[in-house]
Structures are given as structure tokens and as C-alpha cells.
Amino acid sequence: MDNTNNSYSGEYFALYRFIEKCNNKEPCILEFSGSGIHAENIYGALLQSGMMINVVWLDAPIELCKVRGKLRKSAVPAPYEWGDIEDSVESIYSNIEHKWEYLRNYFEEFKFYRIIIPASDKPDTIAEKIISRLS
Numbered sequence: 001m002d003n004t005n006n007s008y009s010g011e012y013f014a015l016y017r018f019i020e021k022c023n024n025k026e027p028c029i030l031e032f033s034g035s036g037i038h039a040e041n042i043y044g045a046l047l048q049s050g051m052m053i054n055v056v057w058l059d060a061p062i063e064l065c066k067v068r069g070k071l072r073k074s075a076v077p078a079p080y081e082w083g084d085i086e087d088s089v090e091s092i093y094s095n096i097e098h099k100w101e102y103l104r105n106y107f108e109e110f111k112f113y114r115i116i117i118p119a120s121d122k123p124d125t126i127a128e129k130i131i132s133r134l135s
Contacts, residue, residue, distance in 0.1 A: 019045045027051065039099065043107060053110040054134055057100055058126065064119045065089045 015038055021030060022045035032042070046053050066089045104112050113133045117126055 018042070022046045023049050025049055025051060043103075047107075047109060053107075055103060055110050055112050056130060056133070057096070057112075057114045058117050058130075059114055060117045061119055062089065062093050065093060 018030070018032065019038070019041055021028060022042055066086060069085045069089045100112075100114070103110060113130075115126075115129050115133060117129075121129075
């Protein structure tokens with residue numbers, strides 16, 4: 001769901017649509033990394049949905065994240081600036097780590113699964129790990 005068109009208004013439109021999905025009462029899978037400055041709105045919408053919330057962190061090695069970041073064909077959408085790839089990935093990873101601890105400490109209603117993903121794992125192997133944890 002990319003509705004951002006790399007503009008501030010596009011980013012906020014995408015955020016609105018995302019929060020709308022978080023508040024949905026039908027089972028779904030939502031992907032987001034860290035959730036940025038609107039984390040509280042997202043968590044509130046998830047709680048308000050009344051659905052069981054499973055939070056899965058696919059924790060890949062930071063060096064793999066840097067390699068994948070360098071392969072991006074487009075910049076990160078507004079309002080976020082994409083600086084030096086090494087620094088940006090380390091900052092994002094650190095923020096996700098911080099948010100993970102915050103969520104685990106304050107959202108007892110959520111179930112948490114941190115799955116370490118070796119660089120050698122293929123998509124099918126990763127999917128099997130997720131399914132086995134959620135089963």
C-alpha cells in the first residue's frame with residue numbers, strides 16, 4: 001500500500017489509511033517498521049480493534065539490512081530524509097530495538113515474537129518460522 005507519492009500529504013494519507021486498517025475488526029497482517037512519530041495512534045487503533053495482536057519482529061543482521069538498503073531504487077518517502085545508508089540503517093535498527101522494548105513493557109495485550117533471521121534464510125524458511133511461532 002504505497003500512496004505516498006513522496007510528498008508530505010501523500011505520507012499522511014498513507015498513514016491515515018494504515019491507521020484505518022489497524023482499527024479493522026477483520027484479521028489481517030500489517031507490516032511496519034518502528035511506526036515513526038505516530039506510534040501511539042497506531043497502537044491505540046490496534047487496541048481499539050479488539051483483535052488479538054501478534055507483534056513479530058523479523059530481526060535480520062544489521063549488515064544484511066545495510067546491503068539491502070543500498071539496493072533501494074527510490075528514496076524513503078517524505079517526511080523522512082534518507083541520509084548516509086550506514087548511519088540511516090543503524091539509526092532505524094536502534095529505533096526498532098527501542099520501540100520493541102517499549103511495546104513489550106507497556107502493551108500486555110499484545111503477544112510478541114522476535115524471530116532472528118540469518119542472512120542465509122530464504123523467504124519460504126522465514127515464512128515457516130513465522131507460521132510455527134503463531135500456530
